[in-house]
Amino acid sequence: MRTQLTASHVLGHRDGGHVLFRNAAVVYEDDVIIHVGHGYAGPVDRHVDLGNALLTPGFIDLDALTDIDHLLLDSWHGAEDAKGLTWSAEYFARARRDVFTTEERQTIRRYALVQLALHGITTYMPIASEVHSAWAEDSAELAGMAQTSRELGLRGYLGPAYRSGVNVVTDDGERTVLFEPALGEAGLQDALAFLDWVEELADPLVNGVLLPCRIETLTPELLADTAEASSERGVLVRLHSLQGVFERNFLAERHGATPLEMIAAAGLLNDRLLIPHGILTDRHHAVHGEDRGDLATLAGAGVSIIHCPQTSFRYGQVIDSFSSYKKAGITMALGTDSFPPDLVRGMDAGVHLAKLADGRADAAPASDYLDAATLGGAAALKRPDLGRLEPRAQADMVAFSLDDFRDGVSDDPVRTLLLNGTARNAFHSVVAGRTVMAGGAIPGVDLESLGRAAEEIFAKMRDAYGERDFQGRPASVLFPPSYPAAD
DSSP: OEEEEEEEEEEEEETTEEEEEEEEEEEEETTEEEEEESOOOSOOSEEEEOOSEEEEEOEEEEEEEOSSOSHHHHSSOOHHHHGGGSEEHHHHHSOOOOSSOHHHHHHHHHHHHHHHHHTTEEEEEEEOOSTTSSSOOOHHHHHHHHHHHHHHTOEEEEOOEEOSEEEEEOTTSOEEEEEOHHHHHHHHHHHHHHHHHHHHHOOTTEEEOBEEOOGGGSOHHHHHHHHHHHHHHTOOEEOOBSOOHHHHHHHHHHHSSOHHHHHHHHTOOSTTEEEEBOOOSTTSTTTTSSOSSHHHHHHHHTOEEEEOHHHHHHTTOOOTTHHHHHHTTOEEEEOOOSSSOOHHHHHHHHHHHHHHHHTSTTSSOHHHHHHIIIIIHHHHTTOTTSSOOSTTSBOOEEEEEOOOGGGOOOSSHHHHHHHHOOGGGEEEEEETTEEEEBTTBOTTOOHHHHHHHHHHHHHHHHHHHHHHOTTOOOHHHHSOOSSOOOO
16 A cells, blocks of 8 residues: 655655655655655555645654643642652551552553544653552553554553552651562563563564663662563663652662662663653752763663653753753653643743753754654664654654644744644654544544543542542642632
8 A cells, every 4th residue: 555645844854864845745655654755756545635734753752641640630739738649658558459440441541542642642652650559550451551552553662560669658748668579570570471462462563661660669679680681582671760859869878879870780771771851860950960970871871861841841840951961972752751742842841941951042952852752762762764754664654734823824844833833733643554643533533432431530530649648638638729619
């Protein structure tokens, strides 16, 4: 099947970088691109004119929210009130429970994957909160998500999250981590079983990776076992670390080491490691406030950083700085890690946060961030056939409309999209040659019904916080309205 897409702007790829074609075409046969640009005169089985649109490589989201939402509930509390959103030590000690049924969990996954597709994400690596589970994810849950992902046509890098411990708040309001190491080792074995299942499935759109939880919730033994499994199987590891002051202080107190030292000692400091956020390096004002070699260490090992600018912005954080990490030679990819899973809004936030971090308007131009959402993600995944529109690359692409009157006049299409639009401008996407979104809709998905189900599950999720709060406060107290009710 040979398909031709035409658009007013096509972001192609040539000589190692993106180039912009005006009034051009992308032609793909089955799942592989055979032509990008002008002058194609060969036969096609189908032609789709996308009109006044920017056609780009599919976006790669390596910390992709596959949950209902969390930012609505946890991005605006003060430090003391935020403690109520974490497990209490008492909840850890008594019978923990799964808030959602198996069926509800799969509805959550379906809702989230549809959201990713609607926002122009074509390749994703999932992230979801474990706070609503009895412990963490399992292979059955991820297998269910993989089947939904295949149905929708997305490209996933999947694995159940696992951990040895849980962040908790004690009765006197202090934060710590409590451990059950046997559950962590069992989680790793389950994750390895999932890798075996993926290998047997033999679907190029379903790829197995190891996704341990936050570094402070993992024992040194589990970190080392993860590194060994990654080496033996040649699979990527994503490890949330270098995230915050609590993580750094806890590891120093418990293990006498920094996060990077823990990673290196475990054998994880290599080019298979992906680190979301990566904010708290020695450059950060809460550490040393100057570069003492952390960036060179990360770059030398080939570690990729998954920058989540919109999430950082909403929690009042900023990476210091995007241009410094890039200049050091670190592969910079992007993630959403919050709702909405909108990498356009994320890139826009990142461009402006970079200006604040570096004190200059040209610190990180729009092109740097679009590179991170495409070429950077592909490099982190070791997939030179992704993140670019050129012959022999995979036919993964997304089109963003430039026709909405509310987006204003158009200058450069990339800057215009980032400054004036959002990922809701996405209306057509293709993954491995299959049309995933057409006319802004996902074929076979009843958005109205799925939205109603999500609202019901979200209410259940919200109410469950009260039973875990160290002060036993109900949801009405933990999540007060912005303004008092009038009646």
